[in-house]
Amino acid sequence: MICSICPRKCNVDRQESNGFCGVGNNLKISRAALHFYEEPCISGKSGSGTVFFSGCNLRCVYCQNKTIAEGYGKEITIDRLVEIFFELKEKGANNINLVTPDHFAPKIIYVLKKAKEKGLNLPIVYNTSGYCDENIIKLLDGLVDIYLTDFKYFNCETAERYSSAYDYPQVAKKALKSMVNLVGKPTFLKNGIMKRGVIVRHLCLPNCANETKNILDYLYSEYKDDIIISIMNQFTPISLEKYPELNRKITEEEYQNIVDYANLIGINNAYIQEGDTAKESFIPSFFELEGV
Numbered sequence: 027m028i029c030s031i032c033p034r035k036c037n038v039d040r041q042e043s044n045g046f047c048g049v050g051n052n053l054k055i056s057r058a059a060l061h062f063y064e065e066p067c068i069s070g071k072s073g074s075g076t077v078f079f080s081g082c083n084l085r086c087v088y089c090q091n092k093t094i095a096e097g098y099g100k101e102i103t104i105d106r107l108v109e110i111f112f113e114l115k116e117k118g119a120n121n122i123n124l125v126t127p128d129h130f131a132p133k134i135i136y137v138l139k140k141a142k143e144k145g146l147n148l149p150i151v152y153n154t155s156g157y158c159d160e161n162i163i164k165l166l167d168g169l170v171d172i173y174l175t176d177f178k179y180f181n182c183e184t185a186e187r188y189s190s191a192y193d194y195p196q197v198a199k200k201a202l203k204s205m206v207n208l209v210g211k212p213t214f215l216k217n218g219i220m221k222r223g224v225i226v227r228h229l230c231l232p233n234c235a236n237e238t239k240n241i242l243d244y245l246y247s248e249y250k251d252d253i254i255i256s257i258m259n260q261f262t263p264i265s266l267e268k269y270p271e272l273n274r275k276i277t278e279e280e281y282q283n284i285v286d287y288a289n290l291i292g293i294n295n296a297y298i299q300e301g302d303t304a305k306e307s308f309i310p311s312f313f314e315l316e317g318v
C-alpha cells in the first residue's frame with residue numbers, strides 16, 4: 027500500500043522502502059515500560075504505560091531520542107502489542123501511552139479495537155508531535171481518551187529550519203482542533219489522574235521567545251481552559267554545528283519571562299517545570315528493548 031498516512035505524503039510502498047519516517051509497514055517499537063516523567067496527571071505515582079514506536083515523521087534536528095527516531099527497535103505483531111498493553115496494565119500503569127504513533131496510525135487503530143474487545147479499560151494516551159493528519163485523528167474517535175500533543179512552531183520558517191516541515195503550524199492547528207472536538211474538556215479521576223482531554227506541550231527553544239508567546243496567545247485565545255498547556259524548559263542542547271543558536275539551554279530568566287507572560291494573558295490551566303529539568307536522566311535507554 028502506498029503510504030500517505032501523514033502530511034509528508036511520501037507515496038512510497040512501505041513494504042518495499044521507507045519514507046521520511048524511516049520505518050516499514052510492520053509495527054516496530056523500542057521500549058514498553060512504566061514512565062514517571064510525564065505530566066503528573068499522566069504519570070501519577072504508579073507511572074504511565076509508555077510504548078515507544080520506532081521511527082518518526084517529524085525528525086527535529088534537536089531530537090533527544092534520535093536512536094529510535096531513526097528507526098532503532100524490534101518489529102512486533104499486532105497480537106504482541108495487545109499483549110504488551112495488558113502487561114503494562116498488570117505492572118500498575120495508569121494508562122497506555124502511545125509515544126510517536128502517527129506513522130503506524132492505521133495499525134494502531136486495529137490494535138486498540140482488539141485490545142478493547144479483550145477488556146482493556148485503561149485510558150489511551152496518543153502522544154504525538156502534532157504533525158498529524160486531521161483525518162487520521164478523526165478515525166481515532168472512541169479509541170483514544172487523551173491527546174498529549176506538541177505544538178512546536180508558530181512560524182513556518184522555524185518549522186522548516188528545525189523539522190523540514192514548512193506546513194507544521196497549519197497542520198498542528200487543524201489536528202489540535204480535531205483532538206479537542208473528539209475528547210472535549212479535561213476530566214480527572216478522584217486521584218487526580220487524567221481520564222479524558224487534551225494536553226498541549228510546548229518545548230521552549232533558545233532564541234525563540236517570541237514564537238513561544240505567539241503559540242501561548244493562539245492556544246489561549248482559541249481554547250481558553252478547554253485544554254491544559256504544558257510549558258517545558260527541558261530543551262537539552264546536542265552539539266549542532268549547523269544550528270549554533272540551539273547550542274545552549276533556556277536560562278531560568280528566559281523561562282520565568284515565558285511563565286510570567288502566560289500568567290499575564292490569563293492562562294491558569296498549565297503545567298510549568300521547576301528546577302533543572304534539562305537532564306539526560308529523563309531520557310530512558312532504548313538499547314535494552316525493555317518490555318518489547
Ligand code: SF4
Binds near residue numbers: 030038045046
Ligand atoms: S507515515 Fe512515513 S512514509 Fe507515510 S507519509 Fe508519513 S513520513 Fe511518509
